[in-house]
Amino acid sequence: MSLVGKKAVVFGGCGGIGFAICQHLLKEGVQNLFILDIAELTDTCRNLLKKSNEQAEILFENCDISNSTELQKILQHNVVGAFETFDILVNSSGIAAADVPDKVIGVNLIGVINASLFTLDLMSKAKGGNGGVILNVASIAGLEPIPFLPIYCASKFGLVGFTRSLGVPPIFDETGVKFISICPGATETRLFKDCHSLAIEVNALKQLFQDYTTRLVVQSPDVVGACVVRAIVEGENGSAWICNEGNNVPFDFPPSQFL
Numbered sequence: 224m225s226l227v228g229k230k231a232v233v234f235g236g237c238g239g240i241g242f243a244i245c246q247h248l249l250k251e252g253v254q255n256l257f258i259l260d261i262a263e264l265t266d267t268c269r270n271l272l273k274k275s276n277e278q279a280e281i282l283f284e285n286c287d288i289s290n291s292t293e294l295q296k297i298l299q300h301n302v303v304g305a306f307e308t309f310d311i312l313v314n315s316s317g318i319a320a321a322d323v324p325d326k327v328i329g330v331n332l333i334g335v336i337n338a339s340l341f342t343l344d345l346m347s348k349a350k351g352g353n354g355g356v357i358l359n360v361a362s363i364a365g366l367e368p369i370p371f372l373p374i375y376c377a378s379k380f381g382l383v384g385f386t387r388s389l390g391v392p393p394i395f396d397e398t399g400v401k402f403i404s405i406c407p408g409a410t411e412t413r414l415f416k417d418c419h420s421l422a423i424e425v426n427a428l429k430q431l432f433q434d435y436t437t438r439l440v441v442q443s444p445d446v447v448g449a450c451v452v453r454a455i456v457e458g459e460n461g462s463a464w465i466c467n468e469g470n471n472v473p474f475d476f477p478p479s480q481f482l
Contacts, residue, residue, distance in 0.1 A: 224356070224456050227252030230309040232302055234288050234338060235316035237262040240360060240410060243448030244313055249275035251452050257302050257309070259286040260316070288316045288334035289326070298341050308353055311455060312342045315360040319375045331378035335359055336385055339402075343389070347398040354399020356455050359386045360447075361404045363467055366474065371425075371432045379406075383463055387476075390461025401460040406474065407447045408467030409439040440468045 231248050235241035236258035245256060249272060256272070256279060258264055264283040272281055282305055286297050302309060314335040318327055339357050346352040364372060365379030383404050390402035450466035458464060463474045 225252070226311075226452070226456065228254045229311055230255040230257075230306045231311035231313065232257045232259065232298075232309050232342075233313045233315060234259045234286070234335075235314070235360075236260055236283075237264050237268065238315065238317075239444040240407065240447045241313075241315035242268060243444035244315055244360075244451045245272055245448075246275045246445075247448035247452045248311070248313075249279050249281075251456075252276070253279065253311070255280045255282075255306050255309070257282045257284070257305065259284055259288070259297065259302075261285065261287050288314075288338060289329040291334075291337045294334065294337055295341050298338070298345065303345065309346075310353065310355040312338065312346075312355070312357045313360070313451065314338050314358070317360065317362075319372065324374045327374050328378050328381075331375070332381045332385070335382055339385070339389070343398060343400055346400050349397050352399070354401075356401045356403065357386075357389075358403045358405060358451060358455060360451070361386070361406050361463070363406045363408045363465065365404075366406055366463070366465075369435075371428045371435075387461050387463065392460070395460050401458070403454050403458045403460070404463040405447070405451055405454055406463055406465050406467070407442070407450070408465075409441045410447055411441050411443055442466070442468065446471075 231253045233241055233245050236245045237260040284297055284301050288294055316330055318330050342357055346355040348354050359382055361382045362379040364376045365383040369376050386402050386404040395401060447466050450464060450471045454464045465472055465474050
């Protein structure tokens with residue numbers, strides 16, 4: 224799949240990973256980019272994006288992905304009104320504030336589920352769309368447990384399971400929409416920098432938390448942006464890609480044991 228001339232929507236495109244994804248999409252030839260974020264797209268960031276692709280159309284709208292009514296309205300009216308159709312959705316919104324578990328689940332999981340389902344309806348060939356790719360940014364915390372980030376892990380485990388559940392042949396055959404998840408490791412973002420405040424208050428975990436944070440190899444958001452582009456272009460439907468410490472490959476899940 225070539226990205227030249229494609230139309231893309233990126234949730235969380237003002238953040239570290241989301242912004243890097245936008246840059247890589249534009250460098251690979253995406254012609255129309257709609258960024259949706261609860262934060263503002265600064266003039267500096269907009270200028271950096273334009274340098275990635277001088278001819279591209281870049282639009283921005285404030286959107287709280289956890290607000291399903293607002294989310295659906297913006298996708299159906301603002302995005303479709305501007306682009307008519309779009310080919311790629313990337314959900315990279317994410318938070319990890321352990322003191323508000325409802326908000327973590329609302330943004331990281333429920334918001335992404337709603338964005339994916341609304342977009343599936345818009346992209347579906349069975350409903351007059353052109354098909355496309357929906358890529359959800361999860362985490363290695365969605366593949367294995369991290370004891371001091373249980374709520375964050377719950378949201379990302381759920382996201383990986385949701386994305387893989389939709390990335391199956393019957394859904395693709397009817398809709399023409401491919402589902403992929405990306406699982407980055409430790410990445411130099413604001414979320415990672417604030418990680419010291421996210422450990423739950425259990426004394427036994429404090430040393431484990433310190434050991435974990437000191438031995439990590441932290442990657443740049445740019446690495447994740449490149450992985451997203453590769454997964455969109457090369458990734459199989461339903462695949463989950465690892466982006467961690469130099470690895471940028473699909474994850475091999477064991478065969479299903481119970482279904």
